[in-house]
Amino acid sequence: MRVLGIDPGSRVCGYGVLETGSGEVKHIASGCIKASPGLPVSKRLSIIYDGLLDVINGHSPLIMSVESMFFSKNARSAITLGEARGVALLAASNSGLEVREYSPTKIKLALTGRGRANKSDVRRMITMLLDVPEFESEDASDAVAIALCHIHISRIEQKLGKEFLQPRRKRRRFTLDDITS
Numbered sequence: 001m002r003v004l005g006i007d008p009g010s011r012v013c014g015y016g017v018l019e020t021g022s023g024e025v026k027h028i029a030s031g032c033i034k035a036s037p038g039l040p041v042s043k044r045l046s047i048i049y050d051g052l053l054d055v056i057n058g059h060s061p062l063i064m065s066v067e068s069m070f071f072s073k074n075a076r077s078a079i080t081l082g083e084a085r086g087v088a089l090l091a092a093s094n095s096g097l098e099v100r101e102y103s104p105t106k107i108k109l110a111l112t113g114r115g116r117a118n119k120s121d122v123r124r125m126i127t128m129l130l131d132v133p134e135f136e137s138e139d140a141s142d143a144v145a146i147a148l149c150h151i152h153i154s155r156i157e158q159k160l161g162k163e164f165l166q167p168r169r170k171r172r173r174f175t176l177d178d179i180t181s
Contacts, residue, residue, distance in 0.1 A: 001019070001020050001021070001062050001063070002017060002018070002019050002028065002059060002060060002061040002062055002063075003017070003018050003019075003020070003061055003062070003063050003064075003065060003147040003150050003151055004016070004017050004055065004056065004059065004061035004063070004064045004065070004097070004147060005017075005018070005064075005065050005066075005143040005144055005145070005146035005147025005148070005149075005150065006052070006064060006065070006066045006067070006088045006143055006146065007067055007139050007140075007142040007143040007146060008066065008067065008081060008084040008085045008087070008088045009081070009084050009139060010035070010041060010044050010045065010048070010080045010081070010083060010084045011034070011035055011036075011037050011044065012032050012033070012034050012035075012137070012139050013032065013033045013048045013051065013052065013084060013088070013139070014030070014031075014032050014137065014138075014139030014140045014141075014142055014143035015029075015030065015031060015032070015033065015052070015055050015140070015143045016029070016030040016140060016141075016143035016144030016145075016146070016147045016148075017029045017030065017055070017059045017061060017147070018130075018144065018147045018148060018151060020151050025129070025130060025148065025151055026130075027130045027131075027132050027144065028059060029055075029059060030132075030135055030136065030140040030141070030143060030144050031136050031140050032136055032137050032139050032140055033047070033048050033051030033052065033055075035047040035048055041080070041083065045083060045084065045087045048084060048087050048088075049087045049090065049091055052087070052088060052091040053091055053094075053095065056091060056092075056095045056097065057095075061097060062097070062098070063097060063098045063099070063100060063150065064088070064092040064097045064098070064099050064100075065099075065100045065101070065102060065146050065147055065149065065150035066085060066088055066089065066092075066099060066100070066101050066102075066146065067085075067101070067102060067103075067104060067107065067142070067146055068101040068102060068103050068104075069081065069082060069085065100150055102146060102149050102150065102153070106149065106153075107122070107145055107146055107149040108121075108122055110148075110149040110152045110153055111125050111126065111129075111145055111148060111149060111152070112125050119138065119142070122141075122142075122145050123135070123138070123141045123145075126141060126144055126145050126148055127141075129148065130144070130148070132144075
């Protein structure tokens with residue numbers, strides 16, 4: 001099974017293609033789709049969309065894994081990231097790919113065992129697991145990490161079931177209103 005990992009961005013969109021079969025994971029390709037920051041946002045998003053379609057058509061993945069939205073203190077950055085994610089999701093939909101989304105914490109947890117690991121720990125882990133000496137950029141290594149996260153999680157889902165990976169329910173806090181008089 002070929003998995004395409006996407007680290008969306010409006011200026012640089014990282015991608016990583018991994019293939020899994022017979023228990024091993026193989027690095028097929030990784031890189032970045034770059035759009036000049038001087039271009040209008042609509043033109044940059046068009047360049048990223050076309051680049052993603054080229055990657056999808058060139059490597060024929062079966063599934064796309066994308067980093068889910070996280071909340072930022074800067075609303076403008078969050079909106080721009082959302083637009084880039086939308087372009088990636090549109091490219092996947094138009095190509096008939098299934099899409100899975102993973103939070104940054106879940107990606108780090110799946111690869112390093114710690115949800116609060118830093119980027120260098122994640123990069124070191126994927127370099128070691130895939131035997132890839134160096135990535136083009138941090139965006140490319142993040143995309144490979146997202147694809148590898150999907151592979152690890154899908155293996156666990158096959159063995160243990162999807163219920164096993166569901167987040168724990170938050171404890172309900174009681175207030176004075178809950179106590180009957």
